[in-house]
Amino acid sequence: MATPDRVSYWNKTRSLMFLMLGLWFFFGYVIHFFVGPLNNIVILGFPLGFYMAAQGSLIAFVVMLFWFARKQNSIDEEHGVSEE
Amino acid sequence: MATTTTSGGGDFVSNLGRIYTIYTGGFIAFVILMAILSAAGVPNVIIGYMFVGFTILIYAVIGILSRTMQVGEYYVAGRRVPAIYNGMATGADWMSGASFVGMAGTLYLLGYDGLAFVLGWTGGYVLVAILVAPYLRKFGAYTVPDFLSARYGGNLARFIGVVVLFSCSFTYVVAQVYATGIISARFLGLDFNVAVYVGLAGILVCSMLGGMRAVTWTQVAQYIVLIIAYLIPAIWMSTVKTGVPIPQLMQGTALANITALETAQGIAVNHITPFVHGGYNALNFFLLILCLMVGTASLPHVLMRYFTTPSVREARVSVAWSLLFIFILYFTAPAYAAFAKWTMLDLVASGLTPDNIAEKAGWMMRWAAADNALVQICGKAAIDTAAIAAACAEQGVTNIGFANINLNADMIVLATPEMAGMPYVISGLVAAGGLAAALSTADGLLLAIANALSHDIYYKMIDQNAPTARRLVVSRVLLVVVAIAAAYVASTKPADILAMVSWAFSLAAAGLFPALVLGVWWKRANSAGAIAGMIAGFGICLYYLLGTRYGAVGFVEMWSGLSTATAEQLAKFEELKAAFAAAAPDAQAAAWAAFDKHAQTIANWGGVKNLSAAAFGLPVGFAVMYVVSRLTKEPSHELQEFIEEIRIPRGKTIMEEKTA
Numbered sequence: 153m154a155t156p157d158r159v160s161y162w163n164k165t166r167s168l169m170f171l172m173l174g175l176w177f178f179f180g181y182v183i184h185f186f187v188g189p190l191n192n193i194v195i196l197g198f199p200l201g202f203y204m205a206a207q208g209s210l211i212a213f214v215v216m217l218f219w220f221a222r223k224q225n226s227i228d229e230e231h232g233v234s235e236e
Numbered sequence: 237m238a239t240t241t242t243s244g245g246g247d248f249v250s251n252l253g254r255i256y257t258i259y260t261g262g263f264i265a266f267v268i269l270m271a272i273l274s275a276a277g278v279p280n281v282i283i284g285y286m287f288v289g290f291t292i293l294i295y296a297v298i299g300i301l302s303r304t305m306q307v308g309e310y311y312v313a314g315r316r317v318p319a320i321y322n323g324m325a326t327g328a329d330w331m332s333g334a335s336f337v338g339m340a341g342t343l344y345l346l347g348y349d350g351l352a353f354v355l356g357w358t359g360g361y362v363l364v365a366i367l368v369a370p371y372l373r374k375f376g377a378y379t380v381p382d383f384l385s386a387r388y389g390g391n392l393a394r395f396i397g398v399v400v401l402f403s404c405s406f407t408y409v410v411a412q413v414y415a416t417g418i419i420s421a422r423f424l425g426l427d428f429n430v431a432v433y434v435g436l437a438g439i440l441v442c443s444m445l446g447g448m449r450a451v452t453w454t455q456v457a458q459y460i461v462l463i464i465a466y467l468i469p470a471i472w473m474s475t476v477k478t479g480v481p482i483p484q485l486m487q488g489t490a491l492a493n494i495t496a497l498e499t500a501q502g503i504a505v506n507h508i509t510p511f512v513h514g515g516y517n518a519l520n521f522f523l524l525i526l527c528l529m530v531g532t533a534s535l536p537h538v539l540m541r542y543f544t545t546p547s548v549r550e551a552r553v554s555v556a557w558s559l560l561f562i563f564i565l566y567f568t569a570p571a572y573a574a575f576a577k578w579t580m581l582d583l584v585a586s587g588l589t590p591d592n593i594a595e596k597a598g599w600m601m602r603w604a605a606a607d608n609a610l611v612q613i614c615g616k617a618a619i620d621t622a623a624i625a626a627a628c629a630e631q632g633v634t635n636i637g638f639a640n641i642n643l644n645a646d647m648i649v650l651a652t653p654e655m656a657g658m659p660y661v662i663s664g665l666v667a668a669g670g671l672a673a674a675l676s677t678a679d680g681l682l683l684a685i686a687n688a689l690s691h692d693i694y695y696k697m698i699d700q701n702a703p704t705a706r707r708l709v710v711s712r713v714l715l716v717v718v719a720i721a722a723a724y725v726a727s728t729k730p731a732d733i734l735a736m737v738s739w740a741f742s743l744a745a746a747g748l749f750p751a752l753v754l755g756v757w758w759k760r761a762n763s764a765g766a767i768a769g770m771i772a773g774f775g776i777c778l779y780y781l782l783g784t785r786y787g788a789v790g791f792v793e794m795w796s797g798l799s800t801a802t803a804e805q806l807a808k809f810e811e812l813k814a815a816f817a818a819a820a821p822d823a824q825a826a827a828w829a830a831f832d833k834h835a836q837t838i839a840n841w842g843g844v845k846n847l848s849a850a851a852f853g854l855p856v857g858f859a860v861m862y863v864v865s866r867l868t869k870e871p872s873h874e875l876q877e878f879i880e881e882i883r884i885p886r887g888k889t890i891m892e893e894k895t896a
Contacts, residue, residue, distance in 0.1 A: 162883060169366050169757075176362040180355060180529065181522060187348070187510045197488030202508045205351040206570040207484065210358050214563050217365050217556035224370075225549055233884040235547045 161231040168227065172220055179209040179216075249316055256321075259294075260460050266290060267464075271661045280660045284423040287664035288671060291461055295454045295675065296441040302453050303445035307704050310447030310711065311378040311687060313544040317452055322550075323557025325455035326541045328462065330357075330562055332408070333415030333674030334737055336462060339566075340652075341645030343573035347507040349516035350573070354566050356525040356741075358559060360532025365555035368533055369542040371756040371882050373551040376889025377543060379684075380536040380748065381692045386890070387755040388766040389875070391697050396770045398688045400747035401536045403778075404740040405681045406722065408537075411737045412678035413439070413719075413726040416671060422606060422650070423667040429727050435675070436723040443679045444712050447687075451679045452544060458672035463564060465669020469649075470568050473575040473656050487571040490578045497581040501638055507577060515845065523848040530854060531741025534748040537677075537684035548885035576652050581638060588636040590625035593618075599654035603647055612642040682722070686715035738847050739781050746853025747774035750861050758865075759879050765865030773857020780841070780849040788835035789813075801838035808834060 183190075183204050190201030198206075228234035248255070274283050308314050317325070335357070343350040377383045381397030416435025421428045442454040474483035477490070494507045511518045532538065541558075545551045583597060593613075594601065600611045600618050608617035613636060616627035624636075633640055643651075650670065653662040690711035695702055702710070750769050754761040783791040792799060792809060801809070812831040819827035844851050871879075881890055 158880065158884070165883070166757075172362060172366045176359060176366075180359045180362075180525060184355075184522070191508065191510075194492075195488070196485070197490075197492035199491070199508050201510065202348055202351075202491065203488075205348065205355055206487070207567050209355055210563050210567050213358050213362055214556070214560050216362060217559050218553075220365060221549075221552040221556050224552060228549070228885055233886040235549060235885050 157231055158233075161227065161233055164227050164231075165224065168220070168223060172216065175212070175216055179212040183209065249318070252318065252321055256456060256460065259457060260464075263461060263464065267661070267665055270664060271659065274659060274661045280664075281425060283660060283664045284425075284667065287668040288420065288424060291668045291672060292438045292441075292675075294457060295438065298454045298457055299442040299445055299450040302450035304447065304449050305705070305708060307707065309449045310708055311543075311691065312540075313447075313449040313452045315544055316546055317544040319545060319550040319554035320557050321456050322452070322541060322545050322554040323559075324459045324561050325452045326538065326554070326558035327561035327565075328455040328459035328672070328676035329541055329680035330538055330558070330677070331462065331565055331673050332677040332737070333412050333419075333670060335565070336466065336673035337415060337419075337649050337670050338646050339649075340569045340572040340576065341643075341648035343570050344577050344643075344648050345645050346513040346516065347505075348510045349513040349521060351570065352516065352521050352524045353528065354569060356528025357532060358563060358566055359525070360529035361555055361559040361562070363529060363533035364538070364542075365552055367753050367757070369539065369555055370548045370551050370885070372539060372752075373542050373545060374548050374882050374885060374889065378691050379687050380539055380752075381688055382696075383755070384751060384766070385692075385696070386878070387875075388751070388763040389871075390763065393751070393763060393767055393770070394692055394696065396767060396774075397748065397751075398692050400743065400770065400774055401688050402685060404535065404744040404747070405537060405685050406718075407736040408740045409678055409681040409685070409718075409722045410725045410730070412674045412681065413722050414729075415674040416678070417726060418646075419650075419667055419670050419674065423664070428729070432723050432727045435671075435678075436719055438671075438675055439678045439682065440716065440719055442675065443683055444715055447708075447711070448540075448544060448683060451683055454679065455676045458676040459561060461672040462669040462676075463561075465665045465672070466565055466568060466572075469652050469656070469658065469662055469666060470572045470575065472658055472662065473579065473652070474571070476656065477575060477578065483571040483575060484567055487574045490571070490574040493578050494574060494581060497578070497585055498638075501581070501585065503638060507574070517843070519843065520845050520848060523844060523851045526854075527742050527745055527848045527850040530745035530749050530850060531743075534744040534752065535740070536688070536744070536748075537680040540684055540687070541680070572649065572652070576648055576655060579656050580641070580643075584636065584638045584641070589634060590621060590628050590636070593624060593636065594621050597655075599651060600641075602654075603651055610644045610647045614640050615642075678722075682715055682719055685718050686711055689714045689718070739849070742777050742781065742848065742850035742853065743774065745850040746777035746857050749854065750857040754858075754861060754865075756879070756882060759876050760865055760870055761861060762865045762868055762871045764868040765861045765863075768864040769857045769861025772860040773853040775853075776856045777849045777853030780852055781846055784839040784846040785836065788832055788839040791839040792835045795839075795841060798841045799838050800840060800843035805834075805838050809838065 184201070187201035187205070190204065191199035193200040195203070225234065270283055270286060304310055339353060342353060372383055375383055375386065380401060381394045384397040385391060385394035413432060413435055416438065417428055417432035420426055420431035420434050424431065426434065443451050470483040471481045474486045475481045478486045480486050491508060498506050505512050511521055516524070542551045542554060545554050586596070588596060600613070601620055604611040604618040608619070611618045613624050614627035614631045614633055616623060618624050628634070628636065628640070650666055653666060690707060694710050695707050747770055750773060751766045755766070796806060812834055816824070816827040816831045841852065878890065881887065
């Protein structure tokens with residue numbers, strides 16, 4: 153079953169997974185390590201560090217998932233493994 | 237699958253948009269009708285009854301209409317649920333009574349540090365989408381242990397999966413039944429013990445007749461009720477305070493005002509300051525996020541929702557929709573909390589004394605009268621003006637400050653309508669929303685437990701030849717038995733149950749996550765590795781949870797070297813130990829209580845709160861699974877082919893059910 157196409161499909165899928173994992177780690181953790189300095193920037197009353205935890209990262213997660221669903225689907229189609 | 241055609245099923249799915257639009261319109265009309273009745277002088281109790289009664293009636297009707305006797309419909313709703321509706325159902329399934337009732341309250345009390353819950357409970361869906369859900373959907377399981385059994389060859393892996401599933405889901409469902417009991421008791425004026433069983437009846441009508449199919453369509457209806465009920469008070473407060481009906485945006489203004497008021501009132505710990513509230517230092521803040529995220533990606537009642545979509549592709553899109561619907565509530569929660577806190581700070585700033593409190597904030601006394609622990613002023617239950625005056629006089633307080641008022645996290649959302657002076661109809665709406673949140677989660681959890689017991693234990697392990705009809709009967713009987721057991725436990729008001737809910741995340745994360753993820757992403761993972769990894773991860777996690785909570789004294793004695801306790805705290809430990817040993821028989825219980833209480837504060841490894849026990853269980857689970865897999869034989873050729881098949885969306889589900 154491990155045809156070249158399958159191998160390339162899985163490599164692309166795996167790269168996408170690691171990219172998503174990286175973004176997840178950035179918005180889930182890295183950005184919040186800097187909450188102190190970010191809080192010095194205030195927009196519309198929001199300290200930026202607080203904003204990122206209350207809304208910013210959440211928005212990023214939602215957008216990421218819709219993008220992921222599209223991207224993975226195009227990988228499926230490209231390799232002829234999408235569902236009929 | 238031979239179960240795709242059901243009476244009127246196809247019609248129903250194609251008409252979903254119209255049906256739920258009419259339903260939403262009907263619900264809004266109902267709320268307006270209630271507002272008119274309330275204005276016309278109908279008493280509050282009646283309004284409360286109508287809100288609770290009407291919504292439960294709707295859920296029951298949906299449940300009865302969706303009854304089924306087909307296995308595929310019962311376990312996975314025939315795999316015909318479109319992505320967007322499955323997203324809504326998952327939203328309701330996911331957001332528990334605690335999310336609805338407790339989250340904004342926690343944010344009110346913990347400020348920035350409470351945001352760990354918001355981040356953890358949303359970011360987890362990224363892991364669900366990229367690592368787990370699409371592959372489980374392709375596999376075509378009915379339950380999570382089904383997958384473990386197929387991937388790790390045999391019933392031992394299945395059985396351990398069921399044990400983990402049961403231990404994380406049961407405490408969770410007890411908490412939901414407890415929440416329905418609390419809400420029914422408060423708004424219907426029923427005795428708590430009766431209210432618990434009323435809530436139970438509401439849960440059972442939705443799930444028993446139609447299994448997953450009925451639960452799916454009621455959860456969609458419940459999502460609509462709960463999100464309307466959550467948004468309206470927040471929009472109301474935002475409009476009253478700032479003139480702009482977008483609470484999420486105007487939260488910035490609220491935060492600026494909170495900080496200004498806090499400074500003016502000399503409150504040292506600011507709402508927006510990170511890592512200072514409730515013992516959440518940076519380490520515990522980030523570990524809690526990790527445990528909640530990974531737990532989300534391992535909780536069986538959430539994962540099984542993605543078994544119901546028509547395709548792998550839809551499963552992925554469905555996770556995105558789920559997160560969007562969950563996001564709508566979770567990004568409102570911090571705004572809700574900020575507006576509630578602003579309102580309270582304003583109230584205090586206007587000069588609150590025991591003399592004028594009845595006039596300015598009579599709601600506090602009503603809530604304190606309902607339960608002593610909910611509102612305390614100057615350290616005593618604020619039952620009436622005299623009690624407040626006496627308590628404050630004792631402490632020498634003439635002007636009641638913000639710090640003198642102690643509100644319970646779980647009452648803040650329910651009390652906000654009164655706090656902000658909204659009409660009673662909004663309180664009724666919030667109660668209906670809280671009930672919808674608790675009922676929908678309870679349904680999902682009960683179904684996860686009953687399915688695991690009936691499908692995995694009874695059908696797969698005890699009687700593989702059981703006819704379909706008998707399997708479904710067994711499933712329903714087990715559902716009722718588990719539900720009654722949950723209601724019984726809830727009716728004893730176990731003090732720790734709410735704390736235990738957070739444990740479910742750590743237990744699921746440590747017990748299931750490594751086996752699920754490596755099962756898909758690492759072909760070399762084998763049966764011995766998975767079994768060892770699940771036992772080790774779950775075991776360490778359980779040991780840490782129970783040890784630090786119920787065996788704190790022994791835990792400290794064994795691990796004092798790893799604890800972050802200071803020398804003084806350890807000295808106090810020895811002192812209390814000596815006091816307990818020397819105590820007279822009649823004083824022994826009190827001495828032990830003091831000793832144990834102190835031990836609990838220092839029983840830890842490296843200062844990690846027991847809420848984040850998966851911080852240990854998760855790495856141990858992964859490490860053990862890796863090492864044992866490496867040391868034992870690699871999986872058979874057939875199994876590796878099987879993993880290849882799971883990884884691509886095309887083709888049939890792997891586990892075609894030979895039934896119906």
